[in-house]
Amino acid sequence: MAARRPHKTTPSNSSTSSNSLTFADLGVPGVLTRVLAATGVDRPFPIQAATLPDALAGRDVLGRGRTGSGKTYAFVLAVLTRLAAGPAPRRTGRPRALILAPTRELAAQIDAVMAPLAQALKLRTMTVFGGVAAGPQVAGLRAGVDVLVACPGRLADHVEAGHARLDAVEITVLDEADHMADLGFLPTVRRLLEKTPRGGQRLLFSATLDAGVDVLVRQFLTDPVVHSVDSTLSPVAAMTHHVLHVHVEDRFAVLVELAAAPGRTVVFTRTKRGAKTLTRRLVAAGVSAVELHGNLAQAARTRNLRAFSDGDVRTLVATDIAARGIDVEDVALVVHADPPAEHKAYLHRSGRTARAGAAGTVVTLMTDGQAPEVRELTRKAGISATTTRLRPGDALLRTLAPGERTMVPQPAPESAGPRHEAQAVRGGRGRGGGTPAQAASTRSAPARSGAAVFSARARPGARRGGR
Template sequence: MLFTDLGLSEPILRAIAEEGYTSPTPIQAKSIPAVLKGGDLLAAAQTGTGKTAGFTLPILQRLSTTKPSSGKRLLRVLILTPTRELAAQVQESVVTYGKYTGLKSTVIFGGVGANPQIKAIAGGLDILVATPGRLLDLMSQKCVSLNDIEILVLDEADRMLDMGFLRDIKKILAALPKQRQNLLFSATFSTEIKALADGLLNSPALIEVARSNSANEAIAQLIHPVDRTKKHPLLAHLIQSNDWKQVLVFTRTKHGANKLVTQLEKDGITSMAIHGNKSQTARTKALADFKAGKLTALVATDIAARGIDIDQLPHVVNYDLPNVSEDYVHRIGRTGRAGSNGVAVSLVCIDEYQMLRDIEKLIKQKLPQEVIAGFEPDPNAVAQPIQLRSQQHQQSRKPKAATGGAGRAPAKKAPAKRSSPPKRSFNR
């Protein structure tokens, strides 16, 4: 199947062609016709399979061929995402593939100044991409109206529920017109997602292009059992002995990410960390340097698991297994994208054996294990509660003096921008 077979207009096809794409991915081939029909949709696919274009392309088509009866530009589409990185990526897709349609869009999220966002909204929009918190803030200030929304998209809905956005989502839903098209896209079909869909969607089309919670078959997965104190030396050994040039490493905590970067730098492995406490400048530089090949290792927390999109990333390492099993699928989904193969390695200590069993149960797959010579785990080691160790670390840190409003959370920073995709398979 080609994009020209899907009923998309010439301006949109031209933009797609300029990016070097001709054939849709399976999720795109199924979701684009479904969205164009105008009905509700519940869609699931593995991360990295092109869900974003699965809804942005038909939305652009619908808006460009159906104008408001008033003749004025109205905010007709709302796309909600859980993180600012994802919001920025969706907005980039809207801009890239809608550049010949004349449609206007913007993205809003917290942690940055609201005035430029308010100005962009006031200038008139067709499409708004937003995170729930900032959208509610601007709604409370009467800076944005959702009265004319025709299409609502919940992107990465499972992650939004994981992050506790259900109450915010319900507040936003209450402000929307009753008659609208609802599109719910998710990487997984959890019980919570199905419950949300039951209350939101009206006789939806159901698309699932891969088994729920399964891992991309293009990703080779491997477990290295190791003692908790030998994880850093083992990671350095793997990078150096295999001459890995680009490795995305996931840690459980921000403190752990910073500590690992310090250790890797001492080993001569160029590294930077990316997480919620990093400044905008630091996050942007880290991601840009990593994409440009100036860094060997980018160390990230789970907040970035669905926000980092790097084409042809060869290696992902789970330095720590995630607390939530579903996050394993999203982490390793950063590799094996755009038709290329990838390798996902997990360094697992005795404390994480139950997490590993939970992950294998989720993905319905027994993961192969390989002990690396010189890093054999101690057979007499005793597991320690991971949460307890985390709490002890937090309690050991001295509280800093307040420098701003009492109880104010650290400001979030602006997202890093994605690089252009390779001219291979359409995967955005």
């Protein structure tokens, strides 16, 4: 086991404005700044301006910031710059840098951000996570990789099987460490970190230091520089919050009016079944929607998220799997169809909008029975929400989600047999193919009316939807 490392933090002054700084000023090489500029990224966000100088100097860094603050570029640029400064031959199954992420979607997103930058430096990256065949991952590891982006469980399997070794890792990054704790990954993360060199650089990014994250910091980071940019529990100034007090029987109609507006909308439910059922009903009502939850095979999760990101569909119905790290541009509206179980989940869900300085709107649908829960939720989250009692057709709905409504109903099947259900779980599209929205419309049993649309069985403190 790795020796316990001292936890001597050096608080940083992260209030320095990044408006006047460039990435070149921070030490990022020209080959990378040119790639950034080509994608429209020319000025660092505060978390990047704060952490990059220390990370590039080889210091261990503990970065804390709210969701959407730009943490991915902060560590990706540091990792690639340091590896390029000391080129080394690739060795079978022995990556030089390791980035651990809690979910498959986040791992894929990190790799997508990093890929053009790594290519410019002639560095090779790859992802490792569950839900897909292990064979191609084994082949990629065997061919040699510079930066490995991985979820803890599948990487631990490869390490145990001898396909990967972590003794050559120079830099380790833990992204969304508190979410890894929430998902129960910390014991596996600890075992993986113990297999990395004791003198290696460690960068840890986390929204909070609770749930065991501080134990990781104390054990594995040496004299870390702490950079806190924005309180993780502070609301975003450009984000407006509304609570819509509705009758149970009106919830679906109100949601349809919001989701049928132009622009991207993310709708959150508490359960996987709730996301599945609600997606089907929205599609049947004519709303372009796909689902994202842990009961979908990885191919279906990837396809649905890509359809939403590319604009093929405008509404993503998700469990809390999408509450962290999923970065889709121009999400105008977040709707809590089911109020989350706790205030941190509310803030992370809401952070899918108003990202990178953009404005956004957050709406929570609340019935009479949920009023005490929602009041406590907003109080703990520290947000000021405007509460309005309304019915379908209220003018406020067009203020919250402006624009002409577009609805093209899709026919729903009378029933879904076992073969059809198995095909949906595998992520297959069936013989007829079809659009993602059409595929989503056939993934569950016929819709029920009224409160059953949402996660009606969910209650305060209930377990959130799985990955």
